[in-house]
Amino acid sequence: MIGKFILLLIFLLITSTHGHVCYKHEGADWETGACASGSRQSPINIVTANVREAQDVELYISGTDITTGSIHYHDHELKVTYAGATAKYTSDDEESEWALAQFHYHAPAEHRIDGKTHDLEMHSVFVSKTDPGQLLVVGVIYELEQGYEDDEFIASLALENLVSNPATGHIENVPMENFYNKFSNTKMYNYKGSLTTPPCTESVEWFVVKEIQKINPSQLGKFTGKWAGLSSFADGKGSNRVAMDLNRRKVFETGGEETTSSIAFSFLFIAFLVISVVEIGLAAVFTLKLKNPKSVPSQNFVKVAESSENEGTDKLDFDYKYFKRSRSKEI
Numbered sequence: 406m407i408g409k410f411i412l413l414l415i416f417l418l419i420t421s422t423h424g425h426v427c428y429k430h431e432g433a434d435w436e437t438g439a440c441a442s443g444s445r446q447s448p449i450n451i452v453t454a455n456v457r458e459a460q461d462v463e464l465y466i467s468g469t470d471i472t473t474g475s476i477h478y479h480d481h482e483l484k485v486t487y488a489g490a491t492a493k494y495t496s497d498d499e500e501s502e503w504a505l506a507q508f509h510y511h512a513p514a515e516h517r518i519d520g521k522t523h524d525l526e527m528h529s530v531f532v533s534k535t536d537p538g539q540l541l542v543v544g545v546i547y548e549l550e551q552g553y554e555d556d557e558f559i560a561s562l563a564l565e566n567l568v569s570n571p572a573t574g575h576i577e578n579v580p581m582e583n584f585y586n587k588f589s590n591t592k593m594y595n596y597k598g599s600l601t602t603p604p605c606t607e608s609v610e611w612f613v614v615k616e617i618q619k620i621n622p623s624q625l626g627k628f629t630g631k632w633a634g635l636s637s638f639a640d641g642k643g644s645n646r647v648a649m650d651l652n653r654r655k656v657f658e659t660g661g662e663e664t665t666s667s668i669a670f671s672f673l674f675i676a677f678l679v680i681s682v683v684e685i686g687l688a689a690v691f692t693l694k695l696k697n698p699k700s701v702p703s704q705n706f707v708k709v710a711e712s713s714e715n716e717g718t719d720k721l722d723f724d725y726k727y728f729k730r731s732r733s734k735e736i
């Protein structure tokens with residue numbers, strides 16, 4: 406119990422935003438902590454052509470449903486504090502466990518994909534169970550699609566009840582298990598970054614779900630109505646920070662089924678093996694035939710006489726050789 410309290414206290418110190426966060430310049434003017442001086446800041450623009458395939462990296466998340474709880478809304482914050490999920494991160498056979506501390510939203514999305522800004526991004530913040538200074542955040546990006554069915558998870562957050570600012574809403578039967586199951590070991594972008602709000606602490610292992618989720622206008626409006634679509638909040642610019650420089654970092658793709666490139670590589674490797682075996686077999690047969698000329702069908706060859714019997718044809722400076730009949734006609 407004391408351990409959990411200390412964990413929570415350290416987490417609150419790390420993620421404390423000291424109240425109001427100004428998005429009028431989309432965070433470009435933040436000077437607190439590592440915001441201005443850091444070299445591994447988040448969010449970033451993910452250039453998919455430069456993403457590298459990670460080997461032996463897996464992320465499994467398991468969650469237990471919220472039977473009854475609360476959601477908090479104040480200015481840029483829209484979050485649920487809930488400890489009922491665990492992330493298991495395996496890298497190079499080393500497994501680590503992380504406990505969910507809270508999840509929250511940004512509109513528009515923070516991580517850009519090939520320069521495109523999508524409509525909404527959810528962040529699930531996990532704290533390392535062995536080193537509370539280390540965080541793991543899973544980002545889920547949404548894009549507007551007309552006529553798309555209501556998302557069960559978002560519907561369960563009852564955002565329509567958060568009418569004042571600030572407000573605390575009652576939530577129940579939030580399907581955390583289904584939600585996280587959907588993303589367990591699916592393809593994700595992975596890189597080392599920071600918190601996207603002051604103090605921008607650079608201790609975050611980032612995972613961004615590769616597949617962009619869809620959201621209908623009605624559900625999206627419940628988020629944008631608080632930020633991106635509200636002129637009194639940051640002049641309607643929304644609650645996302647500008648994309649930060651990647652610097653020397655690399656972005657990896659993790660998880661999921663075999664990627665197209667690895668399937669293509671496997672196919673090419675098998676094809677190479679088959680061709681090699683066939684070539685070795687043909688070479689062996691050919692060598693055998695050369696060693697035993699009698700095995701070569703005689704009708705295809707003529708015996709070229711010794712050079713002494715072919716005076717004036719000084720091309721022939723050897724005792725004898727087998728040539729194809731057609732070749733002998735040219736001589």
Ligand SMILES: [Zn+2]
Nearest residue numbers: 509511528601
């Ligand atoms: Zn966030």
